[in-house]
Amino acid sequence: MNLILLEPGDCGPDGRVRLTDPRRLRHLHEVHRAEAGDTLTVGVRDGRRGRARLERFEREAACFTLLDLDQPPPAPLPVHLVLALPRPRMLARTLEHVTALGVKQLTLLHTRRVEKSYWQSPELDPARIHDHLVLGLEQAGDTMLPTVTVERRFRPFVEDRLPALLAGRRGLLAHPGMPDPCPRGLSEPCTLLVGPEGGFIPYEVERLREAGCEGIHLGERILRVETAVTALLARLF
Amino acid sequence: MNLILLEPGDCGPDGRVRLTDPRRLRHLHEVHRAEAGDTLTVGVRDGRRGRARLERFEREAACFTLLDLDQPPPAPLPVHLVLALPRPRMLARTLEHVTALGVKQLTLLHTRRVEKSYWQSPELDPARIHDHLVLGLEQAGDTMLPTVTVERRFRPFVEDRLPALLAGRRGLLAHPGMPDPCPRGLSEPCTLLVGPEGGFIPYEVERLREAGCEGIHLGERILRVETAVTALLARLF
Structure with a gap:
């Protein structure tokens, strides 16, 4: 998971994102060993990529603040x-x-x-x-x-x-x-x-x-x- | 299994080969659906490739006769x-x-x-x-x-x-x-x-x-x- 893929609906108007699905939480914990304060790469499905700061990381939710979303995705194969x-x-x-x-x-x-x-x-x-x-x-x-x-x-x-x-x-x-x-x-x-x-x-x-x-x-x-x-x-x- | 890999010691001087390992027997049965009389591609480890006729196919052994072994293996990558x-x-x-x-x-x-x-x-x-x-x-x-x-x-x-x-x-x-x-x-x-x-x-x-x-x-x-x-x-x- 080199990017955390967000659904368009995951992102609040204030740039807050809350993830609750067990697969991503487990991966953040076990592979990224993520902690509050970490900056991670995120992207919005069918949209742009950027960075988000992990604000709180609890057993059942990870709460992020979007920092930017200004990178296009990599080029597709034709x-x-x-x-x-x-x-x-x-x-x-x-x-x-x-x-x-x-x-x-x-x-x-x-x-x-x-x-x-x-x-x-x-x-x-x-x-x-x-x-x-x-x-x-x-x-x-x-x-x-x-x-x-x-x-x-x-x-x-x-x-x-x-x-x-x-x-x-x-x-x-x-x-x-x-x-x-x-x-x-x-x-x-x-x-x-x-x-x-x-x-x-x-x-x-x-x-x-x-x-x-x-x-x-x-x-x-x-x-x-x-x-x-x-x-x-x-x-x- | 597009080739049955034989160990040099598997091949008798009369061109007879007897396989008894469960993996290859199962594959011959389930994937090739091999039957006595079938001709299959074989190769000798670190040697040449050719064809063999399946003479008998029993629960615990497959007996082949080598027909030829005159093909070199495909070229390796350098x-x-x-x-x-x-x-x-x-x-x-x-x-x-x-x-x-x-x-x-x-x-x-x-x-x-x-x-x-x-x-x-x-x-x-x-x-x-x-x-x-x-x-x-x-x-x-x-x-x-x-x-x-x-x-x-x-x-x-x-x-x-x-x-x-x-x-x-x-x-x-x-x-x-x-x-x-x-x-x-x-x-x-x-x-x-x-x-x-x-x-x-x-x-x-x-x-x-x-x-x-x-x-x-x-x-x-x-x-x-x-x-x-x-x-x-x-x-x-």
């Missing part, structure tokens, strides 16, 4: 990430990694090799997803909450929604065995598609390439989804 | 990674990520902000480390086991061992706020140093730069160690 739904534990970690790296648009997609049971996971509860996004923002010192959409059917996504995601943007399909290596240091916006463990099936690769995606690869090594996504984003931007 | 010891769960995952990415030389280093208790973790047991390295190799389809060394004191490492690690190699110190962005697409070998959560302290940064390391950064976002290491390796190579 990417829309379309990710085949990973298994639940991997999803949780991947949401945190990609949020920390600066992804702001994320689509979770069904493909043939996504196990149907993954769609029943409690990790897909919007509140759980939100919690992982917040952890990623707090890690990176960011305030801009990503938007996560869910596409439970492959064909309607490719036929009806993908064309708009590729309009004026480069489409990149990351898949082992594709012709070109992952490009480095892009400046233009792109839509990046990443398959599940086991990859896209040939039919899906064909449909995505017909839709205008360029096939790219990360080399001969087969990586776990969370490793591959981080490696792709770090190489692309 | 990097010696020096990593401040992460907290135990992060260490376990980071060992798997960096092994899958192709790191072959890894040093785990004590620095001021490494909690002393981490050095007592059972995750530092050589057998536990070995297990994570094997998982990384199996994921990536690699056979070459990385070498992991442990340095429990910062100064003797920097004064006595680091000069040899930097001889004829570029030294890169990844640390927030350093002057230059992480370079892209290196071809020369390098030694990459990554600090703990909370970073190196200023004294450590000074010593490492005096020793000849160039300070590099990944931008304004503060990343978890496992995300940062993957991002650095993907951008460098």
Whole structure:
């Protein structure tokens, strides 16, 4: 937690903030070892960052005074990430990694090799997803909450929604065995598609390439989804 | 498990292999859903890769016949990674990520902000480390086991061992706020140093730069160690 993320409603008109949720209180206590008088980095969700002084730190509440809120959040990555739904534990970690790296648009997609049971996971509860996004923002010192959409059917996504995601943007399909290596240091916006463990099936690769995606690869090594996504984003931007 | 890693001693002179360890048997059963007659990718530790036919798959043993072993392992990354010891769960995952990415030389280093208790973790047991390295190799389809060394004191490492690690190699110190962005697409070998959560302290940064390391950064976002290491390796190579 390199930034304490405040909800717009947390901040009183007098610049006072009172936090009562156990997760942040525990983190302030155990990791920051925060004490009254400390100055900490804060940010308002979807807003600016700044500093706040911890005025009182009790068992059930931490009371802050905002000192300033004059820093913009770090720049986002110009990417829309379309990710085949990973298994639940991997999803949780991947949401945190990609949020920390600066992804702001994320689509979770069904493909043939996504196990149907993954769609029943409690990790897909919007509140759980939100919690992982917040952890990623707090890690990176960011305030801009990503938007996560869910596409439970492959064909309607490719036929009806993908064309708009590729309009004026480069489409990149990351898949082992594709012709070109992952490009480095892009400046233009792109839509990046990443398959599940086991990859896209040939039919899906064909449909995505017909839709205008360029096939790219990360080399001969087969990586776990969370490793591959981080490696792709770090190489692309 | 994209490759079944065999110990040199597992292979009989007649090309027969018998696996009895519960982890690999369970994985063959649950993930590969392997059946007698299937052909699977195998590799011999520190040797070549090839294919084997599963002849019999019983509750307590899987018996294979080697068909060929004529593929070299994927190319390693030309990097010696020096990593401040992460907290135990992060260490376990980071060992798997960096092994899958192709790191072959890894040093785990004590620095001021490494909690002393981490050095007592059972995750530092050589057998536990070995297990994570094997998982990384199996994921990536690699056979070459990385070498992991442990340095429990910062100064003797920097004064006595680091000069040899930097001889004829570029030294890169990844640390927030350093002057230059992480370079892209290196071809020369390098030694990459990554600090703990909370970073190196200023004294450590000074010593490492005096020793000849160039300070590099990944931008304004503060990343978890496992995300940062993957991002650095993907951008460098």
